[in-house]
Amino acid sequence: MSSHVTVDRWQFTLTVMFHYLFPILTMGLSLFIVWLESVAFFGRTRSRFPPFRKTDEERAAYHQVAHFWAKIFAVNFAVGVVTGIPLEFQFGTNWAGFSNFAGGVIGQTLAMEGVFAFFAESAFIGIFLWSPGGVGRRLHWLSAVMVWLGSWVSGFFIMATNAWMQHPVAYTLQGGRAQLDSFWGLLTNPWLGWQYAHNMSGAAITGAFLLAGGGAFYTLLGRHLQFARICLTVGVVGALIFTVLQIFPTGDRQARQLARYQPSSFAAAEALFHTEKGAPLVIIGNPDTTRRTLDSSIEMPHFLSFLTSRRWNATLKGLDAIPTNRWPNSVPLVYYAYHIMVGLGTILLVLALAGVAMLRRGRLFTARPMLWALLLAWPFTFIANLAGWTVAETGRQPWVVWGLLRTSAGASPDKSVPAGTGIFTLLGFLGLYVLIGLLYVMVQARIVANGPAELEPA
């Protein structure tokens, strides 16, 4: 902890990972709230679209479900906002070298996030949450849609910023600083589309499993059964759709572009120490960076080559082909984060498949082991999302902007922000975030314990 760069990195790691827990849920849950509100708003007994074929009573129930999740959403949104503000400030406070170098380019996407996403979100969340009784149903539905759109647009611009750091395009270097030379090129960065789709699908998985988990919780307790059934149904179907999308095509394409544009990151994620023809896919195993081996591994021969280039015997570049000063700082961290993400993704897919199969046979609402599994699954979706970001950010090291700016050169100069000052604020953030985390859990637990409002008998 003696170097100011190390302190800056720890502080950013803490603040960004803690913050991101909340947007995952904001983006994931808002999608499902819009879905529930849409069923409640557009539902007709004779609708041509089967999911909207609802009686008035069912529509009221859907609205009640949306209303309950909106309460969870509100607390989550507020904490997302208060923990998000430090991030935009920290580009300047702790990463002045990076801001100075890249501001001419990523200033665009970050400012766009402000005007196109935050304003829409914040103006409509006031209408959506603060006075649902007084708003017409149409305005209520519209404000739910605007909040969802705002959060997804916000995600897009953050992703556009990150995509430029992963794969810089549309710039020229002038006087040691990157300057934008094509705005359109920045927004059509080839890295951006798949990374965005992969990330948003990951957030939707969290939303879906939280819905299913809430439904499973009340079903197991035997309370609010009609509420719970809607949550379970929407939850498992949503979970299946997005766990499939998460693996194919988005995960597949994301991994292939990693192999193409960031071979060191890809080799670290797969613990591919040696360049190999017909490389195997590692399911589990412990990488040893000093001896450059993978211990106790289970592998599927030739699969990695096939998945990456669609040829069983393709040659894949290993870490040995890359100078060690361009390796990620911690190969095992990239490797484990990647394998945790992929492993959890696969397990969640199986769980969603089983859930939908049981739903079709009408057994989901009574199968207690399955309900327990769904109840316990949602925290792992957060882990999978954060693990994915760990791969993206630690895999890119030692660069903060791939190939252009090393992370050590991106930190604020020691002269402005010495390590000691950084340690103080790091500890301050740590304490503050522990407190926020405790309060958050407490408040959400109260909402869950109170449960949804009972429907008025029609």
Added chain:
Amino acid sequence: MTTVWFCLLAFMIGVYVVLDGFDLGVGALHRILARDDAEREQAIGLIGPVWDGNEVWLIAAGGVLFLGFPRAYAASFSGFYFGLIIVLWLLVGRGLGIELRHQSDNPLWRIAWDTVFWLSSAALAFMFGVTLGNVVRGVPLGPDGYFRDPLFHLLNWYALLVGVFGLVVLVTHGATFLAARARAPLAERAGRLARRLWWVELLLVAGLAYPTYRVRDEMFTNFGDHPWRLVFPALALAGLAAQFGLLRAGRFGRAFFASSTFIVGMLATMAAGIYPNVLPARDGHPYGMTVHNAASSHHALTVGLRWWSLGIALAIGYFIVAYRYLFRGEPGPAE
């Protein structure tokens, strides 16, 4: 083009201070003016639906600074490190205070979060003034484009004076808002307080003139060189005068707009006084950041202006819709 972005930055800061200013002011008065839980609930209910949106203008202003003048963004945020992190923590505490008080009926819980909200709002209003004071005073920029101002250097006598001024202006602004939108008797108390604070405002405006001349004489000579810029201080004084009359007459809704005019006028005066500097250097340091040496490329600024205009037009539209909806009809929080 760089001048356009300088004006946009000033515009964003102006809107931020006017909008978040009233909810900061309400916050700073929270435990002084509102005497029981019901009145505090009323005060929070009035700003509850809008504080988050108002704060977005700060984020968006930061975005404009980052886009338009990345060097100034990097230098100021790292140089003011300690001060800004404290501002961040206060913003976090304030957000928690507003959002958490509703989560329990326990009186201890409520008064605790009310106090957090009250103190952090007051401290923020003060700290924003301190920050502006330091920008006017200038910072010790080095040839590498960086500086460091440790906390106690930030709290110099001039910046502290501007900090007090900021606090008083925002508290008056917030009291005027409460007088216009709260129910009696809270509204009456707020109106009386606003009338009294007006004199303090006047005193501080007069009292700041000479110290400002001492720390940065360009704040005055700039107006001599470009007399048309005198419209900004004239605007501020007109706002202040109108505020006096309207507060006396009990026309609090209009007095709120007069107070907003005063705030915008003062900020515009400051911007016109430091232009072409974005982040001026302190006397004796020749490395000030100006619109010329701190700006992004011409392409970035030109293309940025196109989408930014569209985005901000949309944002203004949303805000008009939301404000008309939330502040319609009789005083009191939206039910």
